[in-house]
Amino acid sequence: MEFSKYHGLGNDFVLVDNRHQVEPVISPEMAVQWCDRHFGIGADGVIFALPGQGDTDYTMRIYNSDGSEPEMCGNGIRCMAKFLETLEAADGKAPQAPHTYRIHTLAGLISPTLQPDGQVTVDMGPPYLLAREIPTTLAAAEQKVVAVPLTVAEQTWDVTCVSMGNPHCITFVEDVEAIALENLGPQFEHHSVFPQRINTEFIQVVRPDYLKMRVWERGAGITLACGTGACASLVAGVLNGVCDRAATVELPGGPLYIEWSAADNRVYMTGPAELAFTGTRA
Numbered sequence: 509m510e511f512s513k514y515h516g517l518g519n520d521f522v523l524v525d526n527r528h529q530v531e532p533v534i535s536p537e538m539a540v541q542w543c544d545r546h547f548g549i550g551a552d553g554v555i556f557a558l559p560g561q562g563d564t565d566y567t568m569r570i571y572n573s574d575g576s577e578p579e580m581c582g583n584g585i586r587c588m589a590k591f592l593e594t595l596e597a598a599d600g601k602a603p604q605a606p607h608t609y610r611i612h613t614l615a616g617l618i619s620p621t622l623q624p625d626g627q628v629t630v631d632m633g634p635p636y637l638l639a640r641e642i643p644t645t646l647a648a649a650e651q652k653v654v655a656v657p658l659t660v661a662e663q664t665w666d667v668t669c670v671s672m673g674n675p676h677c678i679t680f681v682e683d684v685e686a687i688a689l690e691n692l693g694p695q696f697e698h699h700s701v702f703p704q705r706i707n708t709e710f711i712q713v714v715r716p717d718y719l720k721m722r723v724w725e726r727g728a729g730i731t732l733a734c735g736t737g738a739c740a741s742l743v744a745g746v747l748n749g750v751c752d753r754a755a756t757v758e759l760p761g762g763p764l765y766i767e768w769s770a771a772d773n774r775v776y777m778t779g780p781a782e783l784a785f786t787g788t789r790a
């Protein structure tokens with residue numbers, strides 16, 4: 509089975525051309541094997557380019573490296589846009605940048621645009637802020653979760669929760685490099701207040717237009733970047749009054765440019781997506 513290995517700032521994925529059928533060609537259990545960095549291809553997840561639904565061009569589904577299926581993936585959809593560009597060019601239908609794809613996801617319609625400079629800008633849709641939308645029991649269902657105390661590892665953290673279709677818990681710290689992510693990440697991920705688990709972002713505000721971020725991802729652990737996490741973190745920063753509505757988010761794998769538009773309440777992310785290699789899986 510042929511595959512293409514892409515990454516968005518080091519958040520890496522196996523991409524599969526799945527346009528010929530509506531169900532993913534491999535199971536979650538096989539995806540776990542494919543993601544293994546010693547016995548498999550090695551990746552943070554497997555992404556399937558499936559036929560579109562309704563008035564969308566394609567459908568994206570993703571399995572995390574633990575086999576769980578998240579609603580959305582920001583770095584992954586930039587990679588998928590580049591993958592689709594290559595697939596369509598091979599069919600003699602190369603799109604001309606700027607070109608926007610309408611992608612159906614479990615988080616709804618997401619629209620990545622191939623830019624002439626090679627970057628990809630994604631309309632990530634609106635953030636979801638109510639406790640029931642995250643979901644979390646940290647507050648009443650119809651309440652937002654902004655700077656709410658949560659005890660993890662015998663320490664109290666002020667957390668803000670934002671969903672970009674997938675759930676995120678953000679906390680602001682003085683020095684992200686001092687965070688013991690390997691110890692804290694799993695305790696946040698599996699905390700009882702997050703019934704669908706949680707992605708956790710630690711943010712250091714360098715300037716109102718420049719954030720530093722480290723992330724422990726639900727179903728994947730420490731990754732070099734998380735696009736939905738960067739979007740959620742920008743929104744959390746605005747809600748806490750500590751950053752602008754547009755900022756660079758510096759991740760270990762590199763920068764993403766994020767804007768939460770006051771005009772339409774949608775979040776826009778711009779960043780790279782690169783092909784690392786192609787291959788055939790036995």
Ligand SMILES: N[C@@H](CCC[C@H](N)C(=O)O)C(=O)O
Binds near residue numbers: 737
């Ligand atoms: N790294 C992705 C997020 C992938 C899904 C996440 N692990 C989850 O389970 O929600 C991104 O770039 O958004």
